[in-house]
Amino acid sequence: MGGRRHARPANADDLLSQLGRLTARVREEIEVQRARVELAEALQRGMLPATLPTAPGLRVAARYAPAGNGLDIGGDWYDGCRLSDGTLAFSVGDVQGHDVEAAAYMGQVRIVLRAVAAMGATDPGDILATANELLAATDNPLFATCLFLCFDTRTWSVRTARAGHTGAVWARADGVCGIVEHSEEEIGLPLAVMEGETYAVTEYRFTQPGALALLTDGVVEGPRFPLEEGLAAVAQVLRDGVFEDPETLADRVMEVTGRTGHTDDAAVLVLRHDGPEACQTDDAAPEGVR
Template identity: 65%
Template sequence: MFRRRPARELSADDLLTTLGRLTAQARAGAELQRARVELAEALQREMLPAALPGVPGVRAAAAYAPARNGLDIGGDWYDGFPLPGGRLAFCIGDVQGHDVEAAAFMGQIRMGLRAVAGGGADPGVVLARANELLLSVDSPLFATCTFLTFDPVAWEVVAARAGHPPGVWATADGRCGIAEENGGAPLGVLPGETYPVTYWRLAPRGAFALLTDGVVEGPSFPIEAGLAEAAKRVRDRAPTGDPADVAAAVMDVAEFTGHTDDAAVVVLCYDRADRDNG
């Protein structure tokens, strides 16, 4: 018959040694996580545009708010660039994940969209080609996106969505609404996916806002209510003609919803009189 050896009582020195080892392990883990966060922040900062383009009759601005939990870096992004023929392209999106890999994937999407759009394709074709490009790199990540072009000659917006929340619009005479165009699946999910294109003829003066779900959806706040509130705020600020002012007003909806994710807004303010006098 075997007798169990009595457990050795830990001395105060043993407890201090164990506590010191666990503390060192926790500190090393925290430092590694902090380094990953700082790297992701740097990647995201460098991959977002310093400024958005404009032409006589249209000005653009963006706003961004980071995630609130202090540990994750969100995958929200936006971009704007000129196209051949005087048109402008604007896009906004959200990458799955909150880490260095998501930030790097965000950069791939942004550059891929620029490369594809440079050929003059419509937004639906741009998203379809970007989708195939992302599938070809065999990444486990995916992204939502809205891509639109602004034609200052035809005075119209052409847009397509890939699993992304709709934009909101308002005119200087007090009308507003949600841009409920059809859309397709997120980028990097389904081979051969197609993305319907929607055309909007613009009023003489107004504003159009693209946003991510972190702006209009919170833990206990439905996205429909957030979109309606964002549209009202664009309506209230559209007469100023200041895209930065409108973007700040829309971003305030994120405070209202109690968001925890990151949030991004891109606003286009347009005025046909400025185009004609430019």
Template identity: 55%
Template sequence: MAPRRHSSPEPGDDELSQTLVQLAGEVLERIKLQQVRVELAMALQRHILPVELPVVPGLRTAACYVPARPGLDIGGDWYDAFMMPGGTVGIVIGDVQGHDVEAAAFVGQVRIGLRAVTSVTTDPGEVLARINDLLVSLGSGLFVTCTFLRFDPASGELADARAGHVPAVWATADGRCEVVLDDGGLPLGMFPGQRYPVTRRLLTGTGAFVLLTDGVVEGPAFPLERGLERVVHVVRGGCEADPDVLATKVIDVADLTGHCDDAAVLVLRHDGQARGPRPWHRAGRGW
């Protein structure tokens, strides 16, 4: 029988073992760093979206938000609604360039800026013009699309201005439903001195005004126009439904588009209740 040989470490085995240990340590450190970043992104996301939406006579609201993917791919889309001076309600939906911690932090700046500006003026066009100049002055290099609305529960007026954002969809109980192609301006944060036209409507009957982001209606092989047509179909058949149910049905359109973007929906359902005697100017459009 041949004598048994004992194996001995080849030259360089110690160096290889040390290298593997070092690489394993670096991987663990990166995992820990990624976990911290994800937790930070999730914390920022929780502060982007409002805990609750205001309740006012004649208007019921509901919202849905779906992130693109778990982890850091969140933070671009958001919505908000809050009380403003004079008993009016400010309503906004928007989409910030990017989907990461930086985008989430920028959304926070935009939300705070909007609320601060409405303490000076509640006119939607003025609000967008002022926040645009503010964002340009920050020099972040990011831009944001959004729609800002003011609802007056005393008069039933809904005034809105749009900054490069996806158009809304509206429907009434008598069967009318269409994409709201109002004039708008450029996205916020691009150029100073921009102006944003305001469209004013009287909400005199029962219906729904649906705001959304492009993640709902647009995908890699799904054009925006087709997505909006699908939303029109959904809203036409559900404008009298509970707003939470309608918001869920609209956000489900995102599953059809194969979207790789986050998606947000904000439903405003009005019932056309009689308003108070507050005098005011004529609205541009009536429903």
């Protein structure tokens, strides 16, 4: 009966060769990860709008942050366009999932919303309802939440509708701030979940200078923060910086993600408005905002 054969002890050359192979593998994985980051950034740059509409007395800024460590491609978006009646339309939304399919579907949702608006629709509830019908009729299993806002700078009135999305946050020059509230019945289902869904519209009017932030839940919700605390933190940022330029405000709102321990991608759109001159001293709260 022969003795057990023992493995030959590795010499220095063997160890160096093995270390070289491991180093090459690590370098290859780093390059793959770097390529994924570049792909994610390129997709977002290509799909998100290069410019956003503005008007006298209204300035707009937006920000996007990728998911987690930046390696996941997300489906959050922001957008803005001018409607046929001259009002300005803005939207933010969040597509289910974090992959190339989610990013591609995000582009599809944005195109559908723009197409509906281009056909002459001016009511945010109607725009969401029509977009929902078109998206629900496809075979894509994904869905998207969305907040759609129409801003009429002639009357300084705002109309919003929500498809399962986080509410907008606002602040006024007098230091009052809060969240644009909708009842549970007024918040419709996410887009593409069910055909025939309707979306209620909340309308209110700005009476003095202030700021309004549309955002996705990646900004205000995470392992360290419940949603309510995140929204309160954004309201505080808007209140403290209500007279600052929108670019600075957008940066500071996005910094809230650092407190939440955010692992989702995040989008922010800030409207900094001067308010109608005739109402600069009106202390009444905008109708519909509590």
